[in-house]
Amino acid sequence: MVLKLSHALDQAHPVHVAMEYMAKQLDEKSGGAVQLQIFPNGQLGSETESIEQVQRGALAMVKTSTAPLESFIPEMALFGLPYLFRDEDHFWKVLLGDVGKELAAAGAKVGVRGLCYYDSGSRSFYTAGAPVMSPADLKGKKIRVMKSKTAMDMVSQMGAAPTPIAFGELYSALQQGMVDGAENNPPSLFTSRHFEVTKHYSLDEHTSVPDIILFSQKIWESLSPEVQRWIQEAADESAVFQREAWKKSTQESLDALKKAGVTIHRPDKEPFRKQVQPMYDRLEGTELGKLVKRVQEVE
Numbered sequence: 627m628v629l630k631l632s633h634a635l636d637q638a639h640p641v642h643v644a645m646e647y648m649a650k651q652l653d654e655k656s657g658g659a660v661q662l663q664i665f666p667n668g669q670l671g672s673e674t675e676s677i678e679q680v681q682r683g684a685l686a687m688v689k690t691s692t693a694p695l696e697s698f699i700p701e702m703a704l705f706g707l708p709y710l711f712r713d714e715d716h717f718w719k720v721l722l723g724d725v726g727k728e729l730a731a732a733g734a735k736v737g738v739r740g741l742c743y744y745d746s747g748s749r750s751f752y753t754a755g756a757p758v759m760s761p762a763d764l765k766g767k768k769i770r771v772m773k774s775k776t777a778m779d780m781v782s783q784m785g786a787a788p789t790p791i792a793f794g795e796l797y798s799a800l801q802q803g804m805v806d807g808a809e810n811n812p813p814s815l816f817t818s819r820h821f822e823v824t825k826h827y828s829l830d831e832h833t834s835v836p837d838i839i840l841f842s843q844k845i846w847e848s849l850s851p852e853v854q855r856w857i858q859e860a861a862d863e864s865a866v867f868q869r870e871a872w873k874k875s876t877q878e879s880l881d882a883l884k885k886a887g888v889t890i891h892r893p894d895k896e897p898f899r900k901q902v903q904p905m906y907d908r909l910e911g912t913e914l915g916k917l918v919k920r921v922q923e924v925e
Contacts, residue, residue, distance in 0.1 A: 627853070628661045631839075632670040632679070633689035634793045636817040637827050640839060640875040641689060641744055642666050644868030648839075653858035660853060662687075662860075668794045674773055681821040683844030691746065692729075693774035698736045701729055704917050706776030708832040708902045709895070711921075717834050717925050721810050725917065730838065738840040741861035745872040747833035752815055752888075753807035754800060757826035759893045762900040770796055770808035774836075780832065781809075783902050793818070800824055812879035813872070821888045828891040830898050839864075 635641055642664070648760055651660035662827060671683065672675055673694045679685035681698075695702040704710070704725075705773035711717040718727055720744045730740030751758040751769065770786045771777040789805050798825045799805050805897035809832070815821055824851035839861055846854065884890060 627658060628663050629686040631662055631687040631689065632676040632685055633666055634668040634673055635666060637666050640813055640819045640868065643871055644864045646688060646710060647841065647867045648860045651863050652856060655856040655860060656665050657902050660856060672792045673863045677840065680840055680842045683842050686842050687726070688840050689744070689837055690774060690840060691699045691771040691835055692838050693777055695838070696774050696776060698738065699732050701732055701914065701917060702896060703914055704729070704921065705835045706774050706780065706833060707905065707918065709899045711834050716924060721836060721920050723924060725920055733840060734843055737843045739837070739843050739846050741839040741841050741858060742865040742866045744837035744839065744865060746835055747811035747872060747876055749809045749811055749833045749835060750829045750831050751807055752820065752824045752826065752827045754824045755806060757889065757891045758830065760829040760897045764783050767806040770799065770805045779905060780902060783905055784898065791831045796820065797823065802843065813875045814881065816879035816882055819863045821883050821886050826890055826891065827888050828893050830895055832898060845909060867888040878897035
């Protein structure tokens with residue numbers, strides 16, 4: 627049995643390396659009976675297109691950011707809220723606790739099953755012109771965002787014009803000046819080579835949006851309990867492996883970006899935090915607002 631897994635990143639990315647590890651674990655557990663075939667670089671379509679294929683059962687698996695999932699599972703908007711997590715420890719307690727489990731399971735009603743979360747670090751702004759040192763520097767700038775309402779709201783709240791562009795098309799959009807900048811984590815900025823056309827990276831670390839591995843509910847239900855167990859175990863083991871690989875890759879990427887001539891800035895985060903507070907005010911009394919409270923209560 628061959629299961630196809632689609633994702634939008636480069637083969638050098640730590641997320642791809644973790645999926646290769648999952649494929650190896652699955653091969654060993656199943657004695658070669660279940661093979662995982664990985665299609666990187668958006669070969670099978672964008673994240674949103676791949677999610678739709680997984681829903682239909684045309685594709686077994688997709689690695690996606692939780693951001694585009696908002697269109698399918700509204701509660702996933704939680705992860706796109708800026709400055710939601712106090713620190714990395716708080717982030718993982720939420721993901722591996724009740725809230726994270728409930729959100730991973732919430733996809734079943736739209737035909738996708740969350741197997742595990744991958745670390746995707748913190749997202750920060752990178753720009754071609756002047757660096758972003760405060761929200762005022764974003765005024766009037768066009769910033770590429772993921773296809774996510776929350777990401778668009780956040781960038782608007784900070785004063786910029788949010789511009790959703792598929793990740794695979796972003797290099798040329800930056801190069802041609804269609805957008806002034808984008809926002810992402812260090813390994814993605816490095817492996818995408820966007821640093822060739824953007825020379826300022828401002829670590830405001832506004833969001834920690836995890837990745838998730840989704841499995842087609844339609845295909846899952848056709849598998850034996852034994853095969854389901856092998857897949858779930860291989861996914862869980864790859865998540866542990868990926869967290870370690872991510873830490874290492876983040877530091878290596880920052881070092882490599884400096885070497886490549888990118889100036890790394892560390893702006894004061896407080897003005898950014900204040901600027902996005904209205905996003906939280908608007909959530910008062912909503913279902914998402916209740917989820918936010920639960921996250922804030924996690925010790």
